[in-house]
Amino acid sequence: MEKNLATDASLVREYLQGNEHSLSTLITRHQSRIYSFIYSKVFDKDVAEDIFQDTFIKVINTLKRGKYNEEGKFLPWVMRIAHNLIIDHFRKNKRMPMFENKGDFNIFSVLCDGDLNIEKQIIKDQIECDVQELIKELPQDQLEVLTMRIYKDMSFKEISENTGVSINTALGRMRYALINLRKIIEKHNLILTN
DSSP, rough: OOOOOOHHHHHHHHHHTOHHHEEEEHHHHHHHHHHHHHHHHHOOOOHHHHHHHHHHHHHHHHHHOOOOOOOOOHHHHHHHHHHHHHHHHHHHOOOOOOOOOOSSOOOOHHHHHHHHHHHHHHHHHHHHHHHHGGGSOHHHHHHHHIIIIIISSOOOOHHHHHHTTTHHHHHHHHHHHHHHHHHHHHHOOOOOOO
């Protein structure tokens, strides 16, 4: 199979079987997109190059340790590594912006603020990842309603029909989910507000 026609998954497989050239094919294939993504967040050529290098060092180490299991999803996986390294860069430089708490706390208004600058956008992405982990601590019925409402964008009427409970019960579960989520966030000391 010609290298330029090989899938990412098959190139990863070949690399794991000892073909070093397969990795350079993967890097060449995706370097422009990954570098552009990093640069669009840090706006500094040197920093972007450092993070790009670190990303692929981490990719190589993870592959060599046999910890890669993102079959067929190589690019999103590499992007996630780059994204985490960008966040680390901002944290190390103590440039983590804080969100203001305007009255009643609502995690999803924080997540949906369209006026975030690039730095805050990165932090928002990290918070979103953190929150996706934290919501798993919610009781199953609350988690179900919150997932349908926030991530599947379903109306309370649709949620009611899908779960077999009344609209009021669905609304109540959503309310409790947000209250409990706030408690979970405070327990984990996740910084969302000043």
